[in-house]
Amino acid sequence: MEDRKEGIMEDTSHGMSLEMVILVICMIPTIVLGTFLAFYMILEITPDYPPRPDMQLERLLQPTIWNPNATHELPYQDYVTPFDSAVRHLSDGVNGKVAAYRAAVGWVWVSDATLNGVDEKWLMPHIFLVGTPSYDTNPAKPREASDCEEQANTLVSLLRAEGVEAGDVRVVLGLVNFGGDEGGHAWVEVYEDDRWLALEATSGPYYDDDSQRLVERRGMSYNYYETRSYPSVDIWFCYNDVYYIDFVHSKEKAPDHWSTSQVVGNDGSAVKGVDAICFSLALLITIYLSEAQISIIGEFAPRRTRDRLKTLIYQQKPLAYIH
Secondary structure, rough: OOOHHHHHHHHHHHHHHHHHHHHHHHHHHHHHHHHHHHHHHHHHHHHOOOOOOOOOOOOOOOOOOOOOOOOOOOOHHHHHHOOOOOHHHHHOOOOHHHHHHHHHHHHHOOHHHHOOOOOOOOOHHHHHHHHHHHOOOOOOOOOOOOOHHHHHHHHHHHHHOOOOOOOHHEEEEEEEEOOOOOEEEEEEEEEEEEEEEEHHHHEEEEOOOOOOEEEOOOOOOHHHHOOOOOEEEEEEEEEEOOOEEEEEOOOOOOHHHHHHOOOOOOOEEOOOOOHHHHHHHHHHHHHHHHHHHHHHOOOOHHHHHHHHHHHHHHHOOOOHHHO
């Protein structure tokens, strides 16, 4: 009887060993495929972001504004004012979305610390357009100057004044990573061809607090992010004067397409249906495998290369944040 038991145990152990061998053999193509997909994502799907150490980001995460006279469910909405006289006056001088964006790219980014003497202060579009050009603290006067939230709020106000429907434009507040520089930020998105297109108003001129000089630059084109993924890491709020989504508190009043994820291919087209499912699965496998690859590469690669690899991988994070 004991010999029979030993035989059974021996057979069982051999069976388990065979299963392990089969499992290892099956995993080899998966590992190879995952490695290929990882490098494909890095070289093809993920755009080659230009190094932007001069990208100015807010250091305060999820900024809170207290407005006892708020008229909207989400206080941020009060800062989108398409019917303001200054916004309307600016609208009279532009024609269409592209012209409105080009006007916004001409605004100067200046930190709240320099312009307002505090770490965080939100200004209404009217004050931004009419007041800041004459501020004594404005290093670029007589030009409009402020940081990302004023530029994003004012650009959406201008686009709404230009006739863009409320369902097709919004301010986005969230966490971004530009070339390894991570921080809170506000940007604009317009809904075109069944997907959201990011517009970066602060890509124009800016005042460098460290060197205390004004840096002139043309900024990104209107369609810059048609073939590139915007480097958002997390999304907190989307809003305009009519609609909003509060991801922090799980509240919303917005059309369905405001919360619809969009996966964008290398050619800028939306990936849908079975292709989107395959793309998403490949993305998840790539992220899972890439963490191990980063650890291995980290032993040999220079720090700059390692940090860039991490940035590229983690820019592909939750599918809910791929627009």
